[in-house]
Amino acid sequence: MAQAPPGKPELLQGTLDMMILKTLASGGANHGYGIARRIMQVSADVLQVEEGSLYPALHRMEKRGFLESEWRASEANRRAKYYKLTARGRTQLKTEAAEWERLVGAIEKVMNAKAAEFEVKVS
C-alpha cells in the first residue's frame, strides 16, 4: 500500500472490505469509481480509496460470493461494471461491523482511560 498523502490517513488493515460492503448496502449497486467516490464523500474527503487496493478487493469479494456484478450502461451511457451486495455479503457486513464496533470501543476505552488506570497492580 502506497504511503498516504499528508492529511489523508491510511486505511486500517481489513477496513476497506467492510466499507465497500457498507457502501453497497446503503447506496445500492455501483461501479468501482462510484464506490470510491462515495466513500470519499461520506468521509468528507478524509478517506481516499486507492484503486490499487479497491479493484483487487472488489474482485476478491466477488469471488467469495459477497458481491455479484453485471455489465450495464452507466449514466453517461458507457459500459460499466456494477457491483451489488449478495445475501452472503450482507451477513458478512454484519459480522465485520460488529467486530469493528468492538474494536473501536476497545480503542476508545484505551484512549479515554485515565493515567491511574495504566498503573500496574501487583497482588
Place this chain on the structure above:
Amino acid sequence: MSWTEAMPFKLPRVPRLPGLPRLPRPEGRSEAQIDRDLEDEFAFHIDRSASEMVKDGVDPNEARRQAAARFGDVVSIKRKCRRIALKERIMLQRVNFVMMIVVMLLVIGVGVQVVLMQRHNAMSLEAIKAHLAIVKSEARPAGLPTLGSIFSADDPSTWIDRLKPGTWQQVDQNGEKIRDGVMLEILADSDIHNRTTMPGVRSTAFLHLPDRPGGPPVFLGFQSNFDLLIWNRKDEYNPSAGGRWTFERDRLLIDISPAAPLITTSEGLYAEPLVFEKRDARGSSGGSSTTNDNPRSPGYIYTDGSIARPGVYGYPSVGRLTVARFMAASGGVTDESKKIRVSVTSLDPDRNESRHVMLSDLRNDPSLDFDLNPGDLVLFEEIGDDGKPVKWQETKQQAKES
C-alpha cells in the same frame, strides 16, 4: 502468455466424483475476455475521474493525465485482479498436471514391474531347468547318455540295434548272473522273414527263460516310447498291461507290469525289474564263460506257425536235427490239407540266412530235407493261391492301410 497457455497440449478436465463437495467453480471466461473486462473497467474509472476534473475546469488532457496518475499502476492492478479471477483454474490445472505425472509414473512403474517380473520368471525357469538337469545328471551315473539322446521314435535303429544280438543273460541289480542263455531277438512285425525294421513300426522280441524249456514263448513288443507290449502267438495281448523297458548302461531293464497275465509265473518274475546283459558285453566277467563257450550259439530252435506245438526247443547236444525230425518232434502241422511252406531263418546275426522248402515237396523228396542249426527260427507258413504266405500278405496289407 501464462505457463498454461504455453503448454503444447491441452490438460484434460477432471470429472467431479459423486458425493464429493463441489469445488470452487473456475472462472468461466477466457483469459482474453478477463483481460478485456479488466481493461474496460479501469478505463471507465479513469475516464469518469477525468470527466469530473474537466467539470471542475481542468484541461481535458491534463485531467486525463492526472486521472491516470491517480489510478496508479494499471498493469500491476490488472495482474492482481487477473490472478484472483484465475486462481481456481490455475489450481486445477496444477492438480491435473500433477495427477497426469502421477498416472504416467504409475503406468511406467507398472510396465517396469511387469518387465522385471517376466525377467525374474524367465531367470527362475532357467534356474529350475538347470537344477533339474543337475538332479538328472546326479540321478544317473556320469557319462551315461540320456534316453532321449539315444533313442528316437523316428529312427528305430537307434534302439533296435542295441537289442538285436541274440544271447543275453539275466542278472540281478548288482550284476550277478541269475540265468544264462536268455534269448532276446528283435523282429519287425511287418517283415518277420527278412528281419528288417521300418520306422514307426512296432518291433517284437522273443524272450525265453531257459529254466522253462518247452514252455510257451513270450513275445515282447519294445516300443520306441519305451512301452512294453506282451502277448503270445495267439495275438492275445493287453497293450496297457505290459510295462516299461529301458537301457541302463549296457543292461536292458524290463519292468513288467503285475497286470501282465501272460508272463505271470510261480516265481513272480514281475515283482522286480528283469535285468539282462548281453553276454558279449561283459566278456569273461560275470560268469558268462562258465555257461556257454560260444555266445553266438543260442542252443535253441524256435518254431511258430501252423504247427501243433509252437515254442522253443532245446537243440540236441548230439546228432543231427533236420526239418522233418523237428516237425515230427513239434507235433506236426495243424492242417495237412493246407499248402504249407517251411521257412527257416537264422537268428544268428553272423549267418543271417534263410531257407525255404514246400512241405509237399519235402514229403515227396526226402533229399530236400536239411539240417537245422542252433538259433534257427522255423516257421510253418500257410501259402495262399498267389504263392505267398497268408499271414505275410495280411500283415503287408495292414502296413499299407496304416
